Amino acid sequence: xxxxxxxxxxxxxxxxxxxxxxxxIKTGAYAFDFxxxxxxxxxxxxxxxxxxxxxxxxxxxxxxxxAAWFEDGVTEAGVKEFEDYVRGGHGFLSLHSGNTAKEGxxxxxxxxxxxxxxxxRCSINVEITGSHPITQGIGNFSIRDEHYNIKCxxxxxxxxxxxxxxxxxxxxxxxVRQIGKGRLCVMTPGHILSVWEHPAYQKLILNALDWSTxx
Numbered sequence: 779x780x781x782x783x784x785x786x787x788x789x790x791x792x793x794x795x796x797x798x799x800x801x802x803i804k805t806g807a808y809a810f811d812f813x814x815x816x817x818x819x820x821x822x823x824x825x826x827x828x829x830x831x832x833x834x835x836x837x838x839x840x841x842x843x844x845a846a847w848f849e850d851g852v853t854e855a856g857v858k859e860f861e862d863y864v865r866g867g868h869g870f871l872s873l874h875s876g877n878t879a880k881e882g883x884x885x886x887x888x889x890x891x892x893x894x895x896x897x898x899r900c901s902i903n904v905e906i907t908g909s910h911p912i913t914q915g916i917g918n919f920s921i922r923d924e925h926y927n928i929k930c931x932x933x934x935x936x937x938x939x940x941x942x943x944x945x946x947x948x949x950x951x952x953x954v955r956q957i958g959k960g961r962l963c964v965m966t967p968g969h970i971l972s973v974w975e976h977p978a979y980q981k982l983i984l985n986a987l988d989w990s991t992x993x
Contacts, residue, residue, distance in 0.1 A: 891964060
């Protein structure tokens with residue numbers, strides 16, 4: 779069984795949703811360890827204990843504290859350490875609120891996108907567009923969620939799927955990148971617990987973990 783570190787909890791995205799979401803995924807391959815206060819708990823050597831890191835939070839300390847998570851000279855394991863971790867051969871998943879970086883931010887440069895907003899919650903069609911191990915065995919499906927609009931600004935991104943809604947149009951919803959010896963996967967759905975409980979979304983996550991950890 780591989781240990782996976784899950785970072786969660788910010789003001790708009792309570793950690794309880796993420797914990798319940800992962801709790802609904804039935805797998806004997808991975809054990810999930812949750813951290814909310816990433817600034818004061820994580821350090822580089824700790825990251826090495828995990829086969830992959832999943833980030834489900836924006837750049838704030840916790841749901842109760844909107845102070846910045848990434849702070850030069852203070853944060854022990856920040857964007858540079860995450861990138862070093864991936865380059866060294868590990869996996870990294872950036873899910874939903876993990877993709878809320880502002881333009882020019884180091885985290886946005888790392889994952890390859892910046893956040894451009896979203897309409898009110900709506901019905902979204904997830905359309906598989908890429909033939910990849912992460913999308914293997916998954917067909918198009920529908921969810922109700924926040925329809926994120928992210929701007930992918932890296933040329934090496936390989937698209938996995940698009941998200942389509944009446945109010946949000948057509949957006950890139952998932953892609954992968956190879957960074958050094960490691961692998962990074964970005965997916966934008968995941969605001970509402972029902973999304974996490976959807977079998978197709980769960981399979982996307984498990985496939986992404988398999989791919990990013992070399993399973």
